[in-house]
Amino acid sequence: MSSFKPLNTKKYLKTGKVVTPDTVYWRQLSVPTLVKEFGAIDYVDFSPIEPHYFAVTCSVRVQIYNPITKLVVKNLSRFQETAYGGTFRQDGRLLVAGDEQGLVKLFDPSSKNVLRLFKGHKGPVHRAQFTHDLLHIASFSDDRSIKLWDISTEKAILTFAEHEDYVRAGAVNPMSPDTLVSGAYDGKIKMYDTRTQQISFSIDHGSPVESLLFLPTGGIFISAGGTEMRIWDAFAGCRLLTKVSQHHKTITSLRLGSNGRRILSGSLDRHVKIFDVSTYQTVHTLDFPNAVLSLGVAPGDQTVVAGMVDGLISIQNREIERKKEDGKPKRSQHKNQHFSSVQIDHEIREPLQAKLANYDNYLRKYEYVKCLDAVMMPAIARFHPEVTISVMQELIHRKGLHRALAGRSHNFLSRLITFISRYIGENRFMRVMIDVVSALLDVYTPKFHEFTGELGKDFIRLAGVLEREVSLTYDLLELQGCLELLECASSGTNQIDEMIRFVKEDKDQLKQSTQAKESSILTV
Template sequence: MAEFKRTNAQIYAKTANILSPDTIYWKKLGVPTLVKEFGAIDFIDFSPVEPFLFAVTASVRVQIYNPVTKLVVKNITKFQEGAHGGSFRNDGNLLVAGDDLGKVRLFDVSTKSILRFFEGHKAPVYRTSFNADGHHVSSFSDDKTVRYWDIATENHIMTFSEHTDYIRAGCTSPISPDIIISGGYDKKINMYDTRMKQKVLTLDHGSPVESLIFLPSGGIFISAGGTSVNVYDALAGGRKIAQLSQHHKAVTCLQLASDGKRLLSGSLDRHVKIYDVATYQVVHTIDNPNAVLSLGVSKNDDTLVTGMVDGLIAIHRRDSNKDKEDPQTDRVKGRSRYDNIFENADDTIAEFRYAKIAQFDRMLKKYEYSKALDSVMIPIIANKTPEKTVALIKDLIRRKGLQRALQNRPHFFLAKFITFLTRNIGDYRFTPALVDAANILLDVYEDDFEQFIGTDVGKMFILLSRRLKKEEQIIDDFQQLHGLIEMISSAADISVGSHDSDDQEGVVNEELHASLKAQKQAIINID
């Protein structure tokens, strides 16, 4: 007896995810370790020297973590009010931070003692930064000023008062000790030169500026604010090079990785986007449990830390161990030395198993067409895998059994079947089969339309009619467009082979159009 031929439900595969080198590289950071702090994580900064400790500024303290053990090794708590913007000097020996009282403190990292105490701001200082020479500090405050301090003498050297709103972002050039940039809630980005003692450049970001960063060359800087990240060329008068809009909520922080070849942006949408600085394309995305306020990356990319609004710190650490061995290899290595004694002693006969057949195929095998149609009209199949339902409908049409399967059906089934047709008839994969199914449905109930007038099924037929009219209009528009393309192709003297393929496509469209018109005429009385 011949084997039963199963219904061929064509599966339309999703687009494959391509594993790029960047994706593989950043996925090796693994599952993060979560640490709870006492308040929202204001700022994270890594020491530029080994062992690449990182400072987390939150609440009224700056805590310094070891990235390997993920434990606090230094705890700086000499703040009376909230601390902000704790950042390391380029030798890792000093740390500077501002606070809610407008004071700027300079600490010795090894002893945690205060070395310098800068006073002068009238409002909270949210960002602080060492200048490139390591002998000066710049501070950015809510009093709308940027101040420039000398570490050796503990003196205030100059003040820049160019902003008209809070200053929440700022940084210094990595190569020039005299260049400072600041970003404020007035949407402006200002660049200052301490040699000229004045502002030398002003740009409009378009949104309140939350973060600023220089590329290692010092000629390009990047700003974050609103949902966009803007890239500017400082040497070309602040010309905008690129605008990156990959987040759907405010971007709060920026960092560089891979020696300045990768840019990271954190946002309130819980994502950290990683860009290739050469192309400004996203190469990887890291999800977080909550909105991201700050992030930091170690110099060797082995540690990535994100700080969130709820006080959580996510510490991603690259596993330095070798990749785990294949489980099959582990099983073979773990075998007993006696296992191979009887390895070939007996011939093993594979257990015979019947091939599993889907329920609708079992019904088709018994010629129970109504039950087969019922089995694919359940929501879990009709909604999630409509290709299976359409495959069965095509098989029933081929067997000339769909008419029998649709006869004497209750109103609720007809409503469900018509809803399926209306929802999926516009899908180019299913249109030919579902148009034929709609024709058969109308043929079955052509003489009984009167019983549906004023009922839910009658309304469904009207919706189907409107849907078919819409599809017919689409086909009409497509044929007009196709005619125009043929005229252009003829004028351009396209090869004969192209004309042949166009003619075949035109025949298919004419057949579909004729079928839709016949369908429209058949149900015109219902509308």
């Protein structure tokens, strides 16, 4: 006797998350190691030279960590008040930081000595950066000014005071030592040319600017403020290229990753979004336990560090799979290797009989009532609805659904109506659910007058669900008609009247097809 073929339920499996190369790449980061500091983490910056130590600015010090051991190797504590924005020079030999007193201090990270002390700001200096020529420092202060310092003479050679509020963000063009960009809490972004000592451009971000970042080519820079990032073309008069809004709270930090091919943005919503530079689309998201204030990425994405508002530092290193030397799997060694396997000419194996599920056994015996009962159990209907839908579709094909629905108890009908109401709106189940509703109405329409209490309310609830689905279908058809009209108008064709007629005909046909079933339910 031939074996019974089990019911195929794979056609209704949910589509999983799309796994992209970026998803695989960023998931190689290890489980975060959390380090607790004494205050909010203001700034994180990586040294560009190996072993790529990173500086963490918090409270009244700048601490330099080893990314492998996660331990502090240097402690720069020559601050009397809060320190801000500790940043390495491009050659990794010097570090600059501002403080609450308005001072800018230049450190030798190897000896922890203060090499230069720049005085001139009248407010806290939150950001300071080295220029491309390594000879100057640009500082951005709450006194609404930007100063350019000469490292050798320890004097300010330029001062710009064009903002109307605190200057909390700044960037130096990575390809030109003469171009600076500043962002302030007045929402303005200003570009300066140190050769002419004048403002090149002034643009409006629309929100207080928290961070600025140049792309490696120097022709495009990104501003972050509020929940939005804006991308500007510096070579075309700071023309706005696009806006990106993927966070639902303030963006606090911007960083480059993957050798300039990815942009990372940290936000108070506890997420770090990773964007593709070519499309500005989100390719991955990193989650953290608290609001992210600062972000650092090591060269080659070997380490990602996030500083949070509660003083936690999250350190994630990239896990690299080690390949075997010969590239071949090692053979298992047995104690009794002299017992080799017996060589045979042909092996005949008896096929194993696959164990059938309960609903398959009931389908095999044509017991449709028990089959439907088996798949309406909460363990299947709630967690594996595709199995229930597959059985219902098989019963429809066998013309046994009416028999399976007839003579049911009020409890079963209530569970069935709940199941229909939950899944009739899903595209993958909609066609089968419509046939099930039709069969249910065909069986129980003559008995509507007998339904009282909770069962009557369930049928009224089902009627409401169907009304909403019909209304949604009308709205979508109207939207489709509008889009088709716009498409015709943009292409210059004269088919608008014909498209309106087609839309009206579609709506009339849908109304006629649903009116009969809807009216029978609404009479309850």
